[in-house]
Each structure stands twice: as C-alpha cells, then as structure tokens.
Amino acid sequence: MKNVTGTNAGETTRSSGVPSERGTRARVARLILEHGPVTAADLGERLGLTPAAVRRHLDNLLSEGMIEPRQAHTKGQRGRGRPAKLFGITDAGRSAFEHAYDDLAGSALRFLEEHLGPAAVTEFARQQVAGLVARLAPAMRQIPAEQRVRMLAEALSADGYAASSTKTGTGGEQLCQHHCPVAHVAAAFPQLCEAETEAFGRLLGTPVQRLATIAHGDGICTTHVSPHALARATRIESKEPGR
Template structure:
C-alpha cells in the first residue's frame, strides 16, 4: 500500500523523520484494518490495533483530512439504544486506490484477449481509438473554446481533469505538452498502442503534426509531446503572404516518437 497521510507535529525531543515514519506506519495500519474488516468504529479499531481511542481518533482525523476515509452513521439493526450511534469510518474510493489493486492486470488481460481473439492488432487499435475518441470529445470542446495561442494550455487543463497532471510550456519554435502522471502507464508498457493513438488524438485536436519525445510507459519521468509553432505571416517582395499549415496525423511509425 502507498503511504497515506503525512505527519502533523512531532512531540518535543522526537526526531521529525523517525516520528513521521512511525505516524505513517500506524496510519496505514488503521486504514488497512478498515479495508480488511469494513466500516469500523473508533472502539473497534482501538481494540483490533491495540491503540487508545484517542490515538485512533487522531489518525482518523488525519485520514479524513487526506480524503482516505470518511465518517458514516453506523447502521443499527434491531432495537435502538439510547444516545446517538457511534460513527463508523469507511474507506473512500481514493483510500481504496491507495492499496494494491488488480485493475491494471484486468485491463491488460482484456486488451490481450481482444488482440488474440478478435482480429489481432487491427482490432486492438480499433478498440483503443474508440475509447480515446470518447475522451477526446471533452478535450475538443475545451480547445475550441480557447484562443488559438492558448489551445495547448486548454488541452493540458482538460487532460488534468482526467488525472494526467498535464502542463504546457514554451519551447524553441513551439510548445511542450507535459503529462506528469499517466493513469494507464502500467498497461501502456505492454500495449504501446495506447501511446500511439493518444499521439494521433493530440495531432487531430490541435490541427498540426505533433512529436512524442518521451513517455512514462517507456521509463521516462514525464510524457512529453512537442507541438510546433504555427507558421506566421511572411513578407515576400513587400507583400505579406500567409504560409499554409498542413495537418499531419502522428503515428507510431513517425520519427521522434519514443516507443513505449
């Protein structure tokens, strides 16, 4: 499991690093206990983990603040006793994602089944294109609403909504679209077609040839795509002429794409 939450304040005289490590370890135990046993009260967690209820509440407060767990009213079956029922704490979707999941393997198995049983690479590419076409609808709307010189930035913001943590920055004779996270990186390691089709989609959306320079799936730290600057007006013999930009679809066979 990934570490959930961060340490708040260290007691006087306790080294910060040692304290933080201990805090994260205990906090992970609290979250793991909820995962293993379902929604749990403070008293139940304290009993299972051998902690005081005050300590459990402190860790739960941190987990709630980090969006890992949420408090729910505990369901009461049968005759209800006096007083308000104790709250039960359950993992959120974010909290569940912090633990190891088998979604990546399931997705890879599904793509492999399509490839082997439904028509090879052609069927696989058709599926990937159809999937990305649905995502691209929202990206296209964001790009069309932006000024021409802000389209890469608009695409980056739209990608970030889908979890790609994307940014746009200036580069010599163009821009770079950087995706600092890839939700499908582990699957793309086995199926680089995901990266290939994504590059095609970027080219189509931005209306120009784009060049994939690096991918997380290939082991790079960031997925980086180069978008050349649109040709501006050029003067010939005192007359202003506008260069025409030709749109090229990027593909896996194009030079400059870093194969995943």
C-alpha cells in the same frame, strides 16, 4: 510503503472516523503526485495539517523512497532567507499508485489481440480517447491556437494525468503529463500512447511528437507541440500546384 492507498482495500480511517497515519500519508503522497513538486507549507495548507504533522509524513515518505527533495528554481531576487524546499514524487512513489484493474485491463487487451488481432487493440485505443476529442473539439475551435495546449493540459489534469504546458525556445510548446493512470497497461500495449498522441494532434491542429512516456520508464510523458505557424506553412505548401 507497499500500498499508499490505504491499509485494507483503500481503508484510510480508524473506526473512530479519524484519518489514520497511513491514510493521511497517502493523501500527502497523492497531492505531491498530482500537483508536481510542492513545499511543505503548501501541503499543510491544502490538507489542513500542522507543520509538525506535514514534516512527520514527509520524513516517512522520504525514508521509504516515495518522494525526493527538489531544488526550487526562482527568477530574479528572492530576498533574504533560503529558498523553500520542494518535494517531488519518485518513480517508486508513482508505481505505488498502481490501479486495481491494471491486470484485468491487460488481460482483456491480450484476449482482444489474440482473438481479433493487433488492429482491434488499435481501434480500442482510438475509441478510448474519442471521448476526449468529442468533449474538447468544439471548445478548441472557439479559442486562439496559442491557448489550446493549456486547455488540453487542464482537461488532462481533471482526468487524473497531472498535466502542464510550457513554452519552448523554438516557438512551440511542451505538454507534460506527470501521472499516467494506464502506464502499466500502456507498457505492454503502446497503441494506447499512439492513439493519445494522434488525438492531441487533431485537437491542437498542429503536428505533435511524443518525446518520452512514463510507460517506457521515463519520469513524465512529454509531447512536443509544433508552432501553429509551421502547421499553416505545411498546409499551404501541400496545396501548391505540382505537389
């Protein structure tokens, strides 16, 4: 599937107004991309498709390498029957959702770098995430520290990053972004990822570390968020006399 977004410049319907096969398949693929591994039943419910229609689109996406089956991880006793099969996006599937303005954005940043220097690209990247910080900072100050990563994940998902948060065994958290709208541009200009990571640290009020990025070829963007207790201890230590 060379273009999952439609046959001609985003066209997803026939002249009759009935969704085309390609258009519906694109909706299935995008739902899998944005919501992580999902079951066929969940896809049918969300999109209003029959089980036979869902299976047809899944089979096509599987044969094209756009999606892959995943093993469901369940806690405790599930009961009789096999666990529901999940379907997740592949790297090929994710790359099919390239944005139309990637080339234009890349050219603009190259022009900026060539004429004003790398510092101008860094400043541009920081300006791009400034809106996220301004929008979330007031709310972040009003909620407990342990709820901030979840709020950030929800905000990023609303912006198209399909983000989630999980606790780690060390008391910290991981922020995962399953989709990156600017991945192809960020591959050439890492300042975009760096500015985003800096913004996460300011919003969450604790040190963060980027462990993986889609721009560098990883399956998802993963950011480790340090426990807030560690951040408080670091601030106290830095204020001790003689330091």
